[in-house]
Amino acid sequence: MASSAGLALCAQTLVVRGGSRFLAFSTASSDDDCIFTYDCSAAEKKSAPEDKGEDGQPTDRGSDTILASTFSKSGRYFALTDDSKRLILFRTKPWQCLSVRTVVRRCTALTFTASEDRVLVADKSGDVYSFSVLEPDGCGRLELGHLSMLLDVAVSPDDQFVLTADRDEKIRVSWAAAPHSIEAFCLGHTEFVSRIFVVPSHPELLLSSSGDGTLRLWEYRSGRQLQCCDLASLQEPGEHPGHKLDASRQQLVFRQRLTFPHRVWDVVFEETRGLWILQDCRDAPLVLWRPVGSEWQAVPDGAVSQRLCSHLHESWAMLEGSVGADDGFRSLYKATFDNMTSYLKKKEERLQQQLKKRQRSPLPGSPEQTKKACPGQSALSC
Structure with a gap:
């Protein structure tokens, strides 16, 4: 099974994952070494009743490939799920594995609550389970369910709402204290909703991306769509000056199209407006872009980039053979049958x-x- 390479960043700690391993680095120029490394293939393996099929024979235990990972808001905690149906929780200051817990189904996404007391895990069967952070060995609790595979989960900054996105084009906004109570649906996408993101500077707004090739902006409590951008038809700002809109009007503004010489696996923003790109290039797997004047430009190779690339070059085996977003999402498109x-x-x-x-x-x-x-x-x- 091909793995999906990915990035996670909080403050000055950058995590690069691939296959069953992840490496944690400091992006501070004064640090020279990898902070922490972990391999899920060496993690504790627990047997569970779900590991047997109806015939009593063991079912596929899966690989140890990391499926999803994330930091808590403060960066104090880090969590991941893997193909062996495990949720692994870490403390980051200093790095330490706190627990290895079993999940019911293979997971697709996870997030911490803003208060950092729970981890919410979304799985392929459409369910969301919560796991305690303060009690690292506690069992999971079913919070809500969809009739379709979940692809992402998020929480509002005040922890009042749980937002879930599924393969059936829906975004659901549920009350965290009573997940069976649905506040709103954000409807409009015509294909699976791949990612959702609550805008930190505007906590009432939600961004969503989809297999229909659009990026949409929502006022999620009412389910009202504020804007729909067809990514295939975006024009450069110079070609269409009227496309620029003031941020106070709660609209997305297209600034620039960035192109890269290699296939991009993942991207992540720094708090200082930097953009890290993980790409399929053994000699330069990580590149950093920053805004210079009115345009984003690649930062010339500095000490930090060279140091990180050197570590990843030595650990290239964990990234080699990774799939991009196009490959990972291809199976989510629904086949259409023209019966007529x-x-x-x-x-x-x-x-x-x-x-x-x-x-x-x-x-x-x-x-x-x-x-x-x-x-x-x-x-x-x-």
């Missing part, structure tokens, strides 16, 4: 067969019909 075309084609074939049959049959009163009625006699005597 097949039906009309078969109907036309039946009509043609009936017509040919009538053409071969003699008409009533014709000599051919009379011969069949009076064999061996003339039509006149009959």
Whole structure:
């Protein structure tokens, strides 16, 4: 199974994951070494009742590939889930593995609550479970469920709402204290919703991306869509000056299209407006971009970038063979079946067969019909 490479960043701690491993680095120029490294293949393996099928035989335990990871808001905690259905919790100051817990299904996304007391885990069956951070060995509790695979989960900055995105184009806004109570749906996407993100500077707004190729802005408590950007038809700001809008109008502003020479696996923003890019290039797997004047530009190779790239070059085996977003999302598109075309084609074939049959049959009163009625006699005597 091909792994998905990814990034996570909080303050000056950058995590790069690939396969079953992750490496944690400091982006501060004064630090020279990798802070922490972890391999899920060496993690504790727990057997669970769910590991057996209906026939009593063990089911596929999966690989140790990391499926999702995230920091808590302050960066004090870090959590990941893997293909072996485990949730692994870490403390980061200093780095220490706090617990390894079993989840019911393979997970697709996870997030910490703003208060950092729980981890919310979304899985492929459409359920969200919560796990205690303060009690690292506590069991998970089912919070809410969808009828479709969940692809992302988020919480509002005040911890009042849990936001979930699924394969059936829906974004649901549920009350955290009573998840069965739904505040709103954000409806409009025509394909699976791949990612959702509450805007930190505008906590009432939500960004969503989708397989339909659009980026949408929502006022999520009311479910009202504020803007829809078709990413395939974006024009450069110079070509369409009127596309720039004031931030106070709660609208997205297209600034620049960034292009890269290699396939991009993941990106993550710094708090200081830097953008780290993880790419499929062994010699330069990590690059940093920053705004210079009115444009974003790649930062020339500095001591920090060279140090991080050197570590990843030595650990390239964990990233090699990773899939990009296009490969990972391809299986989420729903196959469409044109039953009407097949039906009309078969109907036309039946009509043609009936017509040919009538053409071969003699008409009533014709000599051919009379011969069949009076064999061996003339039509006149009959």
